[in-house]
Amino acid sequence: MSATKLQAPRGTQDVLPEQWPERLNLERIARRVLEDAGYERIETPTFEATELFSRGVGTSTDIVQKEMFTFRDRGGRSLTLRPEGTAPIMRAYLQHGMHKLPQPVKLWYWESFFRDERTQAGRYKQFWQLGAEAIGGTDPAVDAELICLLHTILTEVGVGAIGLRIGSLGTVQTRTAYREKLIAYLRANEDSVSAEVRERIDLNPLRAFDADDAGTREVMASAPRLLDELDAADAEHFAQVRARLDAAGVGYDVDATLVRGLDYYTRTVFEFTSESLGAQSALGGGGRYDGLAEQLGGPATPGVGWAAGVERILLSAEPAPQRHAICDLYVIGESVAAFALAVEGRRAGLAVQQELAGRSLKGALKQAARLGAPHVAVVDDDEHGRIALKDTETGEQTVVPDTAAVIARVLKGRHPG
Numbered sequence: 001m002s003a004t005k006l007q008a009p010r011g012t013q014d015v016l017p018e019q020w021p022e023r024l025n026l027e028r029i030a031r032r033v034l035e036d037a038g039y040e041r042i043e044t045p046t047f048e049a050t051e052l053f054s055r056g057v058g059t060s061t062d063i064v065q066k067e068m069f070t071f072r073d074r075g076g077r078s079l080t081l082r083p084e085g086t087a088p089i090m091r092a093y094l095q096h097g098m099h100k101l102p103q104p105v106k107l108w109y110w111e112s113f114f115r116d117e118r119t120q121a122g123r124y125k126q127f128w129q130l131g132a133e134a135i136g137g138t139d140p141a142v143d144a145e146l147i148c149l150l151h152t153i154l155t156e157v158g159v160g161a162i163g164l165r166i167g168s169l170g171t172v173q174t175r176t177a178y179r180e181k182l183i184a185y186l187r188a189n190e191d192s193v194s195a196e197v198r199e200r201i202d203l204n205p206l207r208a209f210d211a212d213d214a215g216t217r218e219v220m221a222s223a224p225r226l227l228d229e230l231d232a233a234d235a236e237h238f239a240q241v242r243a244r245l246d247a248a249g250v251g252y253d254v255d256a257t258l259v260r261g262l263d264y265y266t267r268t269v270f271e272f273t274s275e276s277l278g279a280q281s282a283l284g285g286g287g288r289y290d291g292l293a294e295q296l297g298g299p300a301t302p303g304v305g306w307a308a309g310v311e312r313i314l315l316s317a318e319p320a321p322q323r324h325a326i327c328d329l330y331v332i333g334e335s336v337a338a339f340a341l342a343v344e345g346r347r348a349g350l351a352v353q354q355e356l357a358g359r360s361l362k363g364a365l366k367q368a369a370r371l372g373a374p375h376v377a378v379v380d381d382d383e384h385g386r387i388a389l390k391d392t393e394t395g396e397q398t399v400v401p402d403t404a405a406v407i408a409r410v411l412k413g414r415h416p417g
C-alpha cells in the first residue's frame with residue numbers, strides 16, 4: 001500500500017520558480033519608490049505575544065476574534081502568528097527607543113502574515129504584504145505622502161483600474177460619541193437589520209456599514225455619518241490630506257462609510273481597490289493610528305501607514321517582462337577538475353552551471369544552448385583534464401591550458417552588466 005501523497009495545507013501557496021520574476025519585479029519597484037522617499041526596511045518576528053494583537057488590533061475585530069493562529073509554547077505562553085504588521089512595528093519602535101531618532105521614523109516591510117480566513121481567489125491563510133509605516137508625525141502631509149507612494153507603486157507595476165476611497169474616523173473621543181449615536185440609531189431600527197448585525201450592535205456597530213443584506217443596507221443609507229461629526233481639528237486635518245492628494249493629481253472618492261477591520265485607526269483611513277480583482281477587490285489599505293502606542297503601553301506617539309496584498313497586486317498587475325537566467329559558462333565533465341573549474345569560475349564572478357544530469361556530449365551541448373551559455377568548457381575526464389573551450393556563437397573551439405585561462409577568456413567576452 002502506498003502512502004498518501006501529502007499536499008500543502010489549504011490556503012497556503014508554494015511560490016514556484018516561474019512566479020519569482022513578477023514578485024521580484026514588484027519588490028524592486030516597491031523598494032526603489034519607498035527607499036527613495038526615505039523609508040527603511042524592517043522585519044519583525046513571525047510570531048509575537050498574543051496580547052500584542054488583542055491590545056493593538058482590538059478584541060472586537062474579526063482578526064482577533066476568529067482569525068488568529070494562536071498556540072502555546074512549552075512555557076505556557078500564548079503566542080500568535082502575526083496577522084498584520086502595524087502592531088509589531090509599533091512594538092519594535094517602542095522597544096528600541098526609536099523616538100530618539102529624527103521623526104517621523106519611516107519604515108517599510110515585505111513579510112508573510114497569517115489569518116485563518118475562508119480561502120478563495122485572492123484570500124489565503126498565509127499571504128504576503130508589502131507595507132509602509134511612518135511613526136512620530138501628525139502632519140497631514142505624511143498621510144498624503146504614504147497614499148501617493150502606494151499609488152505610484154501600483155501604477156508602476158501596471159495595476160489597472162485603480163480605485164481609491166478615503167475617509168476620516170476622527171479622534172477616539174469623536175468616535176466614542178458617534179458610536180453611542182449609531183448604537184441608538186441601530187437599536188431604533190433593529191427589526192430591519194440582519195441577525196448578525198443585531199447581535200453585534202454593542203460590540204462593533206460600525207461594521208453594519210459593511211453588511212451585504214438589503215434590510216441592513218437600507219437602514220444604513222440614512223444612518224448618521226461619522227464624517228459629519230468630526231471636530232474642527234480633525235475636519236481640517238482631513239481637508240489638508242485631500243488638498244495634497246488633489247495637488248498630486250491622485251484621484252479618490254470620499255467614502256463616509258469606509259470601515260477597516262482593525263480598531264487602531266484614528267483620523268485618515270483609505271483603501272485601494274482594483275476592479276480586475278472580483279470579490280476580494282481590496283488591494284491595500286491603511287490609515288492613521290495615533291492611539292496605538294498608548295494601547296501598547298508606550299507614550300502617545302502618532303503614526304500612519306498602509307499594507308498591500310502582494311498576491312492581489314500580482315493578480316491585477318501587468319505580467320512582468322520575463323528575464324532569463326544568465327549563464328556565462330557551461331561546464332561539461334565529471335572529473336574533479338571540471339567541478340573545480342565551476343567553483344573557480346563562480347568565485348571569479350561568473351554565472352556557471354555544470355552538467356549534472358549525466359547527459360551525452362550532444363545532450364549537454366543542447367542544454368547549454370537552452371540556457372543561452374555563450375561558452376562551453378569540455379573537461380576531459382582523464383588525469384590531464386584537458387579543457388576545450390567552445391564559443392557557442394562562432395562555433396570556434398580552442399584548447400585552453402588551465403582553469404585560469406578559461407576564466408580569463410570567458411570574463412573577457414562577457415556580456416555587459
Ligand code: HAM
Nearest residue numbers: 084086123124127282283284285286287305306307309
Ligand atoms: P488589512 O486591510 O487588514 O490592513 O490588509 C491589507 C491588505 O492585505 C488587504 O488590502 C489585502 O490586499 C491583503 N490581505 C489581507 N488579508 C488577506 C488574505 N487573507 N489573503 C490575501 N491578502 C490579504 C492591515 O493589515 C493593516 N496592518 C494595514 C495598515 C498598515 N494600517 C496602517 N498601517
